[in-house]
Amino acid sequence: MANNRITDGSSEQQIKPYKKDADYSYTLGAFPTYELIKARPNQVRKVLVDTSFTDQEKLKKICDENNIPLEYNNKLIAKLSDKENCYVAGVFNKYNCELRSDKPHIVLVNPSNMGNLGTILRTAVGFGIYDIAIILPGADIYNPKTVRSSMGALFKLNFCQYQSFTEYQQQFSQHEIFTFMLNGENTLTLKDCPKVELFSLVFGNEATGLDNSFLKVGTSIFIPQSPDVDSLNLTIAVGIGAYVFTNQPK
Amino acid sequence: MANNRITDGSSEQQIKPYKKDADYSYTLGAFPTYELIKARPNQVRKVLVDTSFTDQEKLKKICDENNIPLEYNNKLIAKLSDKENCYVAGVFNKYNCELRSDKPHIVLVNPSNMGNLGTILRTAVGFGIYDIAIILPGADIYNPKTVRSSMGALFKLNFCQYQSFTEYQQQFSQHEIFTFMLNGENTLTLKDCPKVELFSLVFGNEATGLDNSFLKVGTSIFIPQSPDVDSLNLTIAVGIGAYVFTNQPK
Numbered sequence: 001m002a003n004n005r006i007t008d009g010s011s012e013q014q015i016k017p018y019k020k021d022a023d024y025s026y027t028l029g030a031f032p033t034y035e036l037i038k039a040r041p042n043q044v045r046k047v048l049v050d051t052s053f054t055d056q057e058k059l060k061k062i063c064d065e066n067n068i069p070l071e072y073n074n075k076l077i078a079k080l081s082d083k084e085n086c087y088v089a090g091v092f093n094k095y096n097c098e099l100r101s102d103k104p105h106i107v108l109v110n111p112s113n114m115g116n117l118g119t120i121l122r123t124a125v126g127f128g129i130y131d132i133a134i135i136l137p138g139a140d141i142y143n144p145k146t147v148r149s150s151m152g153a154l155f156k157l158n159f160c161q162y163q164s165f166t167e168y169q170q171q172f173s174q175h176e177i178f179t180f181m182l183n184g185e186n187t188l189t190l191k192d193c194p195k196v197e198l199f200s201l202v203f204g205n206e207a208t209g210l211d212n213s214f215l216k217v218g219t220s221i222f223i224p225q226s227p228d229v230d231s232l233n234l235t236i237a238v239g240i241g242a243y244v245f246t247n248q249p250k
Numbered sequence: 251m252a253n254n255r256i257t258d259g260s261s262e263q264q265i266k267p268y269k270k271d272a273d274y275s276y277t278l279g280a281f282p283t284y285e286l287i288k289a290r291p292n293q294v295r296k297v298l299v300d301t302s303f304t305d306q307e308k309l310k311k312i313c314d315e316n317n318i319p320l321e322y323n324n325k326l327i328a329k330l331s332d333k334e335n336c337y338v339a340g341v342f343n344k345y346n347c348e349l350r351s352d353k354p355h356i357v358l359v360n361p362s363n364m365g366n367l368g369t370i371l372r373t374a375v376g377f378g379i380y381d382i383a384i385i386l387p388g389a390d391i392y393n394p395k396t397v398r399s400s401m402g403a404l405f406k407l408n409f410c411q412y413q414s415f416t417e418y419q420q421q422f423s424q425h426e427i428f429t430f431m432l433n434g435e436n437t438l439t440l441k442d443c444p445k446v447e448l449f450s451l452v453f454g455n456e457a458t459g460l461d462n463s464f465l466k467v468g469t470s471i472f473i474p475q476s477p478d479v480d481s482l483n484l485t486i487a488v489g490i491g492a493y494v495f496t497n498q499p500k
Contacts, residue, residue, distance in 0.1 A: 031480075123486050126479040156478050190440045191499045224497065228406050229376040230281075236373050236489035239482070243490045247474065249441040 033090035035152025041066040053087035097158040118149025125153040177218025184222035283340035285402025303337035347408040368399025375403040377492040427468025434472035
């Protein structure tokens, strides 16, 4: 029980504002911190709490149960968070996952916006897709902005980064691939939705989408949309793709 | 042609950073400004351009064609925009619209986030729904943040604000109402999607959703989702509702 203590802020290792190359990141806010503790208790280094946080009993209890140190440190929370009204933060180790080869995937090719990435993680989990591939370069999945907009969904899923789509594809050759493209050859309708269990739904970058080489990779799909918009927002496209593929009529 | 001039920034009326009670707002960026000029040319007071903007010819041409004054004013653009890389801004009059009684609507009850509101407008137009009701209090539809995240879709649709849902409902009694709720009584499936042409899709606030009184207003609908998320993001829920209702199998 050496870890199960409440410290006064003079902890041995100094926590600094987020850096991409650090081996830890953090959750900002009580909700994602609870989600972190519930889903990945062994990865939590400590929980920071502001002395004015109102529900300290509950937080103490769940930290005690998981042998997670709780540290009162108003200054550090203020420093880590650029928003007001942040009273709790969880410091966690960056960890590695592997995607499961017998479950459907969402594949994001070069996603650039951390808020979008987090929303997509939340949406994927919402529709029961728990395995997410990111083709690099892409937004930092560990950045606290991604974590925050995922509402903690990050901790409930498996994710893995790949240097190229080919690398991903070689590893998961059993998956049927569907690429979402403005010039996709098949229109996504409710009636003719593909009936397939082991699928990869592939989406491109917010600004550029998937390039034409993806027309030849699996089945290309167009979500019908009005010419009055340039395109749908990426998160909306992922939401619709995930909804339709996880609700296929039997 | 008195209006069709290029000024040097010493214009008679001073444009200030956005205020909710002003009678004008602005687009930030070239893309939404072009959308503004194309869709609502008569509402444009003037277009501001930074001297380093690269495609001045095209901008001049479209302003000329619509008798819109073009003003070189780097300082003012920098002042209006809090982001870098903004080289064009359009100043437009706030205007009123009416919803059409023979077209489907999206009804947003107390939307609180301007980015979400803009994304929803873009999504609605993407699925061919051009009439949007907002039940107050709600995010400011004219705020440049909303305009920007709508990618100019704001200018292509009709919107109207109401003091209460009852006020909206009394005006559009022919519409069949569908309320999207976590405790909705009907699950939105691809097979059993309601077949109806004149519909109102009603969505609640980001944090609180629709209260239980909406269970008795029309047909309540639940988008199936995993217990591993608190809820879907509001914009995702609107996207799925709009997609399904505008793609009903015939």
